[in-house]
Amino acid sequence: MNASDVMTADVETVTPDDEVGEVLARLADVNFSxxxxxxxDDHVVGVVTEGDLVDLFEVDDRVLWIPIGIPPIVDTLTYAFDLPGDDVDIAAHADDPISSVMTTxxxxxxxxxxxxxLLDLLANPEQDINRLPVLEAGKLVGIITRQDLLxxxxxxRGAAGAA
Structure with a gap:
């Protein structure tokens, strides 16, 4: 079994010039992130995730981080409280190109x-990759998520057990 056996071949993509607002709307209509x-030319130039888009609208100076716990008896946990303030202006970034927030x-x-x-890449906690574009001759032919691999x-396993 290899990547082509587990990949999803029908891949939804965006282009570097697509606007953030358009991509947000598309993400709201699909069941992936x-x-x-x-x-x-169908060459992969980046990946954009919900996390990239959330980071775009996150206001760091409004969050108060409070560590709670007494090490070494209890692990310290950190809680974030969103302080009152102005609402995030989504329209301010809606026309930005996705290339401004994508992972290159x-x-x-x-x-x-x-x-x-695939396991080495998708199970590596340091890289925290959830999706792998699959290339053939440098062009996108599919995508593999952790779920696809599982x-x-x-x-x-089922086929091996039945044999």
Whole structure:
């Protein structure tokens, strides 16, 4: 089993020039949390996620962080309280190009990448990658999420058990 066996081939994408407001509207209508960003030749130039868009509208100076707990007896937990203030002006960024917030140089895999390579990337807590664009000859041909990989592994196990 390799990347092409578990990938979703019908990939919804956005372009670097798509506006933030358009991408937010599209994310509201789908059941996933990000898009590969492709140029006119279907080359992946970035990835944009809900997290990237939330960061765009997060107001750091309105959040009060309070550590609670007494180490080493109790682990310290940090709580965030959103202080009263002006509402976030979404319209201020709605016309910005998605290229201004996307993650550039995303991690990608080739269609023949092994399951072990996929596991190394998707299970690495330091990188915290949830989606891998799949490339063939440098062009986007699919995408693999953690869920796709888990479904593939479950199906492979089921097939091995039935044999």
């Amino acid at each position: 990000g898009f590969p960003v492709v140029d006119e 140089e995303p991690v990608t895999v080739d269609a023949d990448a092994s399951v072990d390579e 479904r593939g592994l479950k199906a492979e």
